[in-house]
Amino acid sequence: TSSPNLTFNDGNAIPQLGYGVWQVEDDVAEKVVRQAFDAGYRHIDTAKIYGNEAGVGRAIASSGLKPEEIFITTKLWNADQGYESTLAAFEESMNRLGLETLDLYLIHWMQPKQDKFVDTWKALIELQKRGRVKSIGVSNFSKEGLQRLIDETGVVPAIHQIELHPFFNQAELREFATARGILTQAWSPLGQGGELLENATIAQIAAKYGATPAQVVIAWHLAIGNVVIPKSVTESRIQENFAALGVTLDEADIEAINGLDRGAEGRIGPDPAVSD
Template sequence: MVTVPTRRLHDGTTLPAIGLGTYPLDNDEAEREVAGALEAGYRLIDTAMIYGNEAGVGRAIARSGISREEIIVTTKLPGRDHGYEQALASFEGSRRRLGLDYVDLYLIHWPLPRLDQYVECWQALIRLREESVARSIGVSNFTAEHIQRLERSTGVLPSVNQIEMHPALPQHELRGFHEAKGVRTQGWRPLGEGRALLEDPEVLAIAERHNVTPGQAVLRWQTQLGSVPIPKSADRGRQRENLDIFGFELTADELIRISARSPHRIGPHPEDYEEF
């Protein structure tokens, strides 16, 4: 089993340096794939209410035989439940579906600026943390301006901002803001669009130099930049491969070369996306 280092958050908790994403698995698929991932050594599992697989994730955890304290579970507040009371009720629904006494990391999934209720949601998350039913709280797909508003309004910074991050969207400016504020970056869609990136000659050459796969090289790129990637894979071999990225080190030049590609966002932009 691969030993995975941890990353400390500003609230004193820690995250494994890589996790498993579960979108778009259904409950049965999530139960099966999360069970395999836990067996392989993953200890950070990422889900969301909107994914529709919290129950499956919870069943896999319950049947794993692994101590609950060893597993970090992330889930997220959906746009349909923005608002203070709505957020509290939504969290209880997620906790019930997961079958857990507490959630390790609870995130606001999208800011939905048009609704302008993400500050109220954040106030609800602060309450959940104070009540110890959410060990850490954070956000997902927030801009620097959104996070600054949370800080001005409540005095509390997110422990994590989970954002789209891959070599075509390295998020240099936002990661710099995170580092200055002590917010940990998590990266979703860390392998970009997949084949186009993993067959890129530059990435292939770097991977060959280190005797690793292109996917391992890209995930190592992300961890060396301080981000916690959460790749999704339903293939057991690929799950193990994605986890085994800490036995080599990319050079500073290789980090730059992996990032040197045409900027490209795959997912929607946080300023205008409305997820309900």
């Protein structure tokens, strides 16, 4: 199997199921990204701040996969926001990754107090014009922040990567993005592997499909239209998570999982609207 693609507002496509490498040491990244490629993933999500762009780059180089066969995302770190500093940070990331062209570049956090995200977005627009990056998007923005990017530059982000899992399903922000042609990408899609994977509702649904809890949660993300990037450094789980592509939930089960939302109580990470 391979992941289905979703199409961006710029015409490019992204594999809906990818593999994320937050908290993976650089010297481990090469091994686990190769395991992910072997399992069938073709989409890798990294960031400058993860400190493993070089390891991801080594995995790409040793995999024998061609650039057009894979989809790589990296992110601009907060301290590098601003027009010129973004252009410089991008080149450093590309050197570590060993790539000529990037598939997707994201502003990692909005950083409302810094208030440099519009200038930063203009640098991403310039990188896309120059052909250095195919698609551009953002992560951890508020509705107001997204709207400012659109109003002040006329360029709509391709994707918005946000904390999103059944305990914090972000219905409002997803709807806001969809209405503007922005795809939504879920980070910490498994709720970082805690209580969510022991939830009774998830367990019941998993038993019904002969699937694991992680697979059910990933299948829910796929069913509601998210791009999803679960992380694991255990090869059997890397494979298990990819096999969630074979699980198709029925409408009642999707609704039951929608019902697990805890609103703001369900959030694990910082609130992007106030976090600098």
